[in-house]
Amino acid sequence: MTHPTSEPMRNPTDDHAGPGKVLIVDTDGEARSQLRTLLRDEGYVAETFAWAGALLDAALPEAPCCIVADVRMPTIDGLELIEHLKSRGEPIPVIFVTDDADVPLSVRAIKAGAVDFLPRPYDEGDLLGAVEHALEIDAERRSVARRHRAVAQRFDTLTPRERQVMEGVVRGLMNKQIAWELAISEITVKLHRSSLMRKMELRSVPDLVRASQVLPLAA
Incomplete structure (x- = not known):
């Protein structure tokens, strides 16, 4: 036809x-x-x-x-x-x-x-x-x-440890709780947290939570 x-x-x-x-x-x-x-x-x-x-x-x-x-x-x-x-x-x-x-x-x-x-x-x-x-x-x-693609691209620049710290922050955990879960020092958590926020180009935890909603974060 x-x-x-x-x-x-x-x-x-x-x-x-x-x-x-x-x-x-x-x-x-x-x-x-x-x-x-x-x-x-x-x-x-x-x-x-x-x-x-x-x-x-x-x-x-x-x-x-x-x-x-x-x-x-x-x-x-x-x-x-x-x-x-x-x-x-x-x-x-x-x-x-x-x-x-x-x-x-x-x-x-x-x-x-x-x-x-x-x-x-x-x-x-x-x-x-x-x-x-x-x-x-x-x-x-x-x-x-x-915007979602930009967030995903920035997320791809994070190291595996930074992603773990990000997941903990998104869950509402304090730095010392994340440190305990990952078996690392609280200072190390703070360093990873500062680094991931810089790479994600975000300024606050609420911004990070909103960004996480379009990302495949590990449970």
């Missing part, structure tokens, strides 16, 4: 520089074109795809983006698109539009993680508001992911 592919790639200079990128997925060529025009007029960069598989085969943006898709598509529908993205670790926010909306489908879409569900013809203000909200969600998601 032959599927339509994404529309030809455009020169980046053809798109307006804007606050984010919107990926449009719709089997209806006219609907894709109209939505792309609307978004370009608002300053967004928009790329169109004629079916969900074409988007999944493409290199997705590394900057904040969102997807506006018809929920009812052949082969891979909108709900399946969300699941594919989640399974790949790319939970890009999705806004659904459809000509045939019903309450059960809208509920399923929202439960699956859709940011919004708009029946056609949709109000342009509602669509643009949903896009702005979705891009804010994706920007925050990426910011959190960057």
Whole structure:
């Protein structure tokens, strides 16, 4: 079976520089074109795809983006698109539009993680508001992911002993208790504690506890 592919790639200079990128997925060529025009007029960069598989085969943006898709598509529908993205670790926010909306489908879409569900013809203000909200969600998601990666990278610089001391501090133990557990002197604990805080670029125990929540610390 032959599927339509994404529309030809455009020169980046053809798109307006804007606050984010919107990926449009719709089997209806006219609907894709109209939505792309609307978004370009608002300053967004928009790329169109004629079916969900074409988007999944493409290199997705590394900057904040969102997807506006018809929920009812052949082969891979909108709900399946969300699941594919989640399974790949790319939970890009999705806004659904459809000509045939019903309450059960809208509920399923929202439960699956859709940011919004708009029946056609949709109000342009509602669509643009949903896009702005979705891009804010994706920007925050990426910011959190960057912070987590930075914490993990700093954690990787710790020695095994520093990790043990960190685990004790996170558990709320005093220096002398950590020293007793590890069979080392309290002074040595203090030295390791000072070193790990410097390497982790943290100033307080609460900061260390928060950092530990995204790390695989040993029990």
